[in-house]
Amino acid sequence: MVIQHMFGVPVKVTESKPAPPADNRIWSLYVGDLDPQVTEADLMDAFRLIGRIASLRLCRDSFTGESLRYAYVNFFTSLHASTALTFLNHKELKGQSMRIMWSQRYPLTRKTGIANLFVKNLHPSFTSGQLQSMFSKFGRILSCKVASENGNSKGFGFVQFNSKLSAMTARNALHGTLLKGKKIYVSKFVKKSVRTVANEETMKASLQGQNKQLFIARAQQEEIVNCHTEKLKASSLPAKNSTHPVHYSSFYSLGKVFLHDYEITGPNQTEATNQYRETKF
Template sequence: MAVQFMFGVPVPVTTPKPKPAPEADNRIWSLYVGDLDPQVTEADLIDKFRLIGPIASVRLYRDSFTGDSLRYAYVNFFTLLDASTALCFLNHKVLKGKPIRIMWSQRYPLTRKTGIANLFVKNLHPSFTSAQLQTMFSTFGKILSCKVAAENGKTKGFGFVQYDFGQSAMTARNALHGTLVKGKKM
């Protein structure tokens, strides 16, 4: 123990213990990327998403027998900010001629499967896109996933909106049910 003298009187000096450095946030922020064109590769996804920030990893899922793309992937970021920015700016953007759909990876699909905060939207105009559906419904709450069903590049006239809370879905349904959009009653 060190001693220092103050006014001729010995005073013990204690050195404060250094505080431990805060623990690094080692979480990975994972985004589901779906509705991919069958020709999209991992390199295409890296090129698209790296403009947002450093990518931890990319995994494009493929059929184990044929090697064909299953048309969805997970893109993982090191920071919440980069993942949120990618979700905000790249959702519904075109990659290889097709709009991609991005949402937070849901490790526990119970919310999606229970249907509590999910809406089925039918009688949509053939030109209605997933981006337009998301814009229309986003004023009622945080949307986890939004998609207009399509096959061979043509919409099927219906879509799905998944909110984070059931109350948001109920409010949206009450406000928009029966609304005329592009001449069609939803």
């Protein structure tokens, strides 16, 4: 309190405290998996019950004007945004369940699939909301959904956490869990492009291995043919000073005939070849 003199009379003046700085931050939510018929007015009616909305944008195709089935809803306070995320996530709007998460300005985590889990063998009646409820005890979830088509579950879904530790903890705890009579499978999510490359490399390695085995088998067969050709030659040598020459032109083909009787293709080829080598003629 300060004493000032006005016209020679002392006056008490109370100092006013400075106003707290205004919070100009906008809290943005991503709203996806919308029904194609949902409009801006529908979204406004659903979200304004939570609190005052700063802005709302339903993303549309720039040429056709058709909805791209996702929108951004911005609130003035984090409380209202958090409340909307808690109470409206996976709620139906025009018969379609909405998927809501915090808008990520730099969505590197979402695109790279870090801390993202793939869950399959889900019961057809299992919903995105139930999936979120089951996994939320292990950490903060960025996104969660059960894949569906024409309103019917495909039997698998995705759960993305904000940290790898939460994702691994959830995987270790829930993999193999019996849920509505079905044992669920939980694993680290792998992007389709990465899976395609991995499958191609595996197939290439498999073909190379098969070609190598085929080459070895052919070499073994050739060796056996040569071996039996020499045996036939030795057993058919003329006596000393014999005047009857021996022709060896058919020995090689004859050895192949013997081999054909024992030839086996497939995984047991090597074993059969070894047994054949040990056969006494």
